[in-house]
Amino acid sequence: MAKVEKKARSEGALSDERLRELFREMLLIRRFEEKVEERFRAGELPGFLHVAIGQEAVASGVMAGLEPDDTIMSTHRAHGHTLAKGTHPNAIMAELYGKTEGCSGGFGGSMHLYDVANGMLGANAVVGAGLPQVTGTALAYQFRKEDKVAVAFFGDGATNTGVFHEALNLAQLWKVPALFVLEMNGWAESTPMSQHLPITDLSQRAVAFGMHSIDVDGQDVEAVFTATKEAREYAASGKGPVFLNVRTYRLVGHYIGDPQVYRDKDELNELRETKDPIELLRARLELSDDEFEQLDTEVTAIVEESVAFAKAGTDPAPEDALKWVYA
């Protein structure tokens, strides 16, 4: 029987200095996504956008626990993962503006962010679809005896897809070095868990495959870091993949502009007051208002610069639409 570990707070795993760096990164992700929302509402961004406000500690904590050469695949809610993996904010913002300077050259957009050189192998707009590709990426690392792990992000909605079960079954069968990071925010678009899941503890789905699973509080960046680091060591040592059952909270709608008619407003307000990972870490680090303002000013300037960079970017030639159909 595979084991399910319950992770308590893991204070002391990271120095205050490192925690401050992660705080700054999480704040950058927050300000970036707030800016994305603002510019979308202003009509500047084409397409269809999803932000992950409330889930920043998952992105920063997981990436802090990985090695630089590890790779990730993400979901339609990928801005934070991509920033935390090391892609420059300018390249992401330029992508959202559809510019050639974007991280996918203007071919992908928000739901298809790629930065292969930085280990970001793609955000995927089909729920669950990246999971077998992470299994396959990890299989290549196993074949070549590379000390790398491949990481999949997905939500609770994805655990109901057939491809989730096929991908995890095969990953465990072949003991590939993969991490399956469930961002359990309790919502599949507008559908609550109670309407799409017959169980509440999704680690049972991993354990059913014999996969090692770790429960972790996704609002605590240090706990996410510790669980990821441990999971990475386990997977890279050849013992098999690890399922990270991360409880987190989406403090906004499914997409920008979602009126969230399906959600209880008092409950959402309470979550915003009690579960905001940035506020929780700010309190823990006992940042003074001046310290916070200084960090906020820095990251806000980075975000503003990314918008200026994107707006000054190059529009692709229409006929370049067919440039990459075939290799």
Next chain:
Amino acid sequence: MPELTYREAVRDALSRAMREDDDVFIMGEDIAEMGGSMGVTQGMLDEFGAERVRNTPISEMAIVGTGIGAAMQGMRPVVEIMYQDFLTLSMEQLVNQAAKHRTMSGGQLKVPLTIRTQGGAGWSPGAQHAQQFESWFVHVPGLKVVFPSTPEDVRGLLWSAIYDDNPVVFFEHRLLYPLKGEVPDELEPIPFGKARIMREGADVTVIAIGRMVPEALQAAEEAEALGISVEVLDPRTLLPLDEEAIIASVQKTNRCVTAHEAVTRGGFGAELTAVVQHGAFDHLDAPIERVGAKFGPLAFAPAMEQWAVPHAADVLEAVKRTVARA
């Protein structure tokens, strides 16, 4: 020149690639000890071991998806989908993923994946083990589609598929596996997008794929006895398609028949017809005739199955109809 069966030719291409290149491996259902449901990979487990000849669970999405992931890392996986009917289970990974990563990433990724599959009627499997789906994939930008009809072509084209940097859906036909044919001593890669004139003729061009190539050749023999000279052209790769050779042939013969085992409606013959009417409109002396299966799920009883799918006689009838219009 040595003689190989179509089945042996597939195995020969796979084995040669795996001998030369550690990045090539194969995976699929029942391909290891059993050697595949069609016996194509028999003996390969002994030569290459279980790491490179991998039995998989019955998980078509994961077979293709895992192949995509390994291919994105620069390996050259060849995955087998036991029957092309089961490609339907892996469509999402093929259509939304394999075909699109390169464009969506702005050219950062390549997916050098080969998806081998087989199918075809003629042995009464019923409606879920004999469909011909090649036309579905021709509609998807980013994929390449290959359907060889001879041992030489299947060997040379499979090699090219493995070494193509794009996802290739590679169709084999069940009834062609025992077919014997001469192959060059050394494997010669066959480039995509080059049709083969299987038989030269002057009066009608039959563009045939898969099992309908030998059927068309038989029809051409019978037509010759009637004084009709039939040219048989096998495009070999449907995407890319050698439009130039097709148009040149019809400009010479002024008549055209398309032939595939898939149902006629929406089949690849429709695409061929569009190519021919546009490229050889002023040369056509008769409407283009399409030969394919009748439009229904394949019935089990042999008499019904054989009635539904096309044969040489159907090609010959179509040839006669085009000539009758002259």
